[in-house]
Amino acid sequence: NAGVTQTPKFQVLKTGQSMTLQCAQDMNHEYMSWYRQDPGMGLRLIHYSVGAGITDQGEVPNGYNVSRSTTEDFPLRLLSAAPSQTSVYFCASSYPRGTTNTGELFFGEGSRLTVL
Amino acid sequence: DQQVKQNSPSLSVQEGRISILNCDYTNSMFDYFLWYKKYPAEGPTFLISISSIKDKNEDGRFTVFLNKSAKHLSLHIVPSQPGDSAVYFCAACTYGGATNKLIFGTGTLLAVQP
Numbered sequence: 001n002a003g004v005t006q007t008p009k010f011q012v013l014k015t016g017q018s019m020t021l022q023c024a025q026d027m028n029h030e031y032m033s034w035y036r037q038d039p040g041m042g043l044r045l046i047h048y049s050v051g052a053g054i055t056d057q058g059e060v061p062n063g064y065n066v067s068r069s070t071t072e073d074f075p076l077r078l079l080s081a082a083p084s085q086t087s088v089y090f091c092a093s094s095y096p097r098g099t100t101n102t103g104e105l106f107f108g109e110g111s112r113l114t115v116l
Numbered sequence: 117d118q119q120v121k122q123n124s125p126s127l128s129v130q131e132g133r134i135s136i137l138n139c140d141y142t143n144s145m146f147d148y149f150l151w152y153k154k155y156p157a158e159g160p161t162f163l164i165s166i167s168s169i170k171d172k173n174e175d176g177r178f179t180v181f182l183n184k185s186a187k188h189l190s191l192h193i194v195p196s197q198p199g200d201s202a203v204y205f206c207a208a209c210t211y212g213g214a215t216n217k218l219i220f221g222t223g224t225l226l227a228v229q230p
Contacts, residue, residue, distance in 0.1 A: 004159070031216035042120075042205060042222040043160070050216070058217065090159055094216055104150060105216060107159030 002026050006091050006108035013081040013115045021076040021111050023091030031094045032074040033058070033105065034066065036087040043090065049074055050096075081115045088112050119143045120208050122221035129228050135193040137224050139206035142187065146208040150218065151180060151191045154203045163204075164191070196228045 007022045025032065033048040035058075045058030049068040063085060065077040074093075078085060089112075092105040121140045129135045139149075147168040152160035166173040166180045166189065173180050179192045193200055203225050207218040 033216040033218075035220075040222060042122075043207075043218075043220040045217060045219070048216045059219075092159075092216065102150070102162070102165045103148075104162035104165060105160075105218065107161070109157070109159050 004091055004093055004106055004108035006089075006111050009109065009111055011111065011113050013078075013113065015081060015083060015115060017081050019078050019081065021078075021089055021091075021113070023074045023076065023108060024072050025074075025091075025093040025106070026072065027093060027106065028071060029093035029095055029106070030071070031096060031103075031105075032068065033092045034064070034074070034076045035090045035092065036060065037090060037110075038087050046076065046089075078113075081113075083115045086113060086115045117142075118222070119146075120206060120219050120221040122204075122206060122224050124224050125222070126225040126227070129196045129226065131198055131228055131230050132195045135191075135196045135200065135226055135228065137191040137193075137204050137206075137226065139189045139191075139221055140187055141189075141208055143208070143210070143219075144187070145210040146219075148209050149180070149182060149189050150207045151178075152205045152207060152220075153200075154205065154223070160205060193226075196226075198228050198230050201226055201228045 004025045034046040035043040047066040049055045091108045094105045150165040151163040154160040182189045203223045207220045
């Protein structure tokens, strides 16, 4: 059971380049999210999705796009990379909170992005 | 505006003693709270959660306490073990809010000394 898989694990970009961080989950979770972790800032929500075809913005969405064409995949696109987007990015998935589960997020191992 | 605050960046505890990690929140609409643990170069992993209808939840060595009037929650680890050394994040979401919209604190680095 792979859980949440993120690729690539490391990436170096130049300012202005674009790229896509891939995220796939094999747990049939409805909910998926992207967070970024920066020193002293904790984890901040970039975008999230509550199902295929449905996405919405989180706390820090500027400079990022997402799409959810399937339940399994939730790629994060950086349109024109900036040094301020240097960060560690985490993808996560979960079931909705219910009476028989806590709805907790399952996280991938992270993608470390450096923008020069 | 930081809605979830962990004011202690770090905490050092002796093995076998109690670790108490604190978290404050400002949004009275939060009704569900979670604690995550994170090791270096890994993603966060879920530890324990509590709903606002409760004031305590236990799971083995981990207990979370919620004081709604003070907008404060704490995580107690008893007894602390060296393997508990990690960064601990508290997180919250609003009533009916999807748990993939968590608001996280800045984290507390726990070091358990052998």
